[in-house]
Amino acid sequence: MRASSARYLVGQGVKSIWRNRMMSFASFCIILVSLLMVGVSVLTTINLNRIIGGIEDQSEAAVTIKDDIGKDKQEALKKQIEALPNVATVTFYSKDEAWKNMKKDMSDEQQDLFRYADENPLPDTFRITVKDISHMSETTMQIGTFENVDSVKSPTQFADVLVSIKNILMIIMTAVIAALIVVCLIIISNTTRASVFARRKEINIMKYVGATNRFIRIPFFIEGMLVGIAAAAAALLLTKFAYEGVYGIFKNDMSLWSILGVDNLYPFSKMMVKVTAAYLVSGAFIGAVGTSISAGKHLKV
């Protein structure tokens, strides 16, 4: 295709936006809202995953080893645990170390209480992290059956809650995105119909003089894509402001939220490029594909 033809087609697309400005505005709004909703849900999910991930990293199972079994048996047990498929790391945490840390955390008065305890009351433990937190309870159960294991403590219930929150969020998000895509396509299809109607004489003549289908469709494609990109730009700005606002609230009140791992939140600047690309690409994609599908349907080219 010639450059002059390309210019002509782009010009037609732009003109068409203005000619059907009400419908173009409707498309703009629906793409904007859809992108915002999808964007917000995705960003929320990413951050929730970060938070959950942070908690997961911290959630270790503690395997208490029976007293005085000796170095060899300890090593053997460690190997046995490491051999389990779901176990990520096994760290030995000696009773002396544990005692030292515990005393460090105590106030002076509390330390006084233990001054005369000549024997360390704490056991040796293995700290275990797992690869998949949703299978933590199975893993701890297996470890519990091993020889020389006194007991296994793990935050399994908490892990279960986290996993089910994650799953529910995924389902809700998928449903929201699916519904939005359908609504988007319906509205854009209507816009295109108006646009085709406004240009029906031209299209009719174009067909008689032997314009290719591609040539007839391209202006609609461009119209949809431009509206989509404009909507994406607006959505990006709104998301940036909203995100930074919420982020600020969480960050300024760290003490309250840090227990939940909120310090794992992504600052917007870190994701700016990805979010921008995702918005623009999906905006242009929804607009262009939406109009192309319905242009084909209404043009019967």
Add this chain to the structure above:
Amino acid sequence: MVEFKDVSVTYSSGVDALNKVNLKINDGDFAFVVGSSGAGKSTLIKLILKEIDATSGTVMVNGFNLSKLRRRKIPALRRTIGVVFQDFRLIPTMTVYENVAFVLRVIDAPPKYIRSRVPYVISLVGLQDKAKSYPTELSGGEQQRVALARALVNDPQLIIADEPTGNIDPALSYEIVDLLRSINECGTTVLMVTHEHDLVRYFGGRIININHGNIAFDEVIGGNAK
């Protein structure tokens, strides 16, 4: 060249529009197609433009076998044909120049060619002074001449005029037919559908009369002109 071999068209409503029609229009011919409404004239034109397909038989147009022509190739066929309609079908938001140039643009012609070809064609139909006017500022006869310029601009082998004089003053009708005749003299095949018998009698030439889907009459008659 247009050639129909045993062409029948039956619409899905069950109406037989054409019934085993055989017809041959050679390159450089000028033919009037006449017949009462519903006789099958429009079906004939739709077949040539491949808006519809023949139910049986073969249609050949400018070297294309239309029953074998794929949809994707239809634009190539239509670029060899210029069409003039009874209702002009000009785009009201474009000037005369733009209406004509539009055709070349949509077939991806070079801009340089457009700039030289469009004024030439507009002058052929005698509208060089109206190039910047809008269709609504022109008379019916002038509008039809713009439509003719538009049909001519991509230098088609065949021009189909579908009742081109139906919406204009009888006096101006002769002008339009005269224009079509002079285009024909330059070598373009012209097929003009009409039901104005006066016009046909005046100009004479090859007359194809369609009646109830059959060719009732296909002969050359002498006109009153000259």
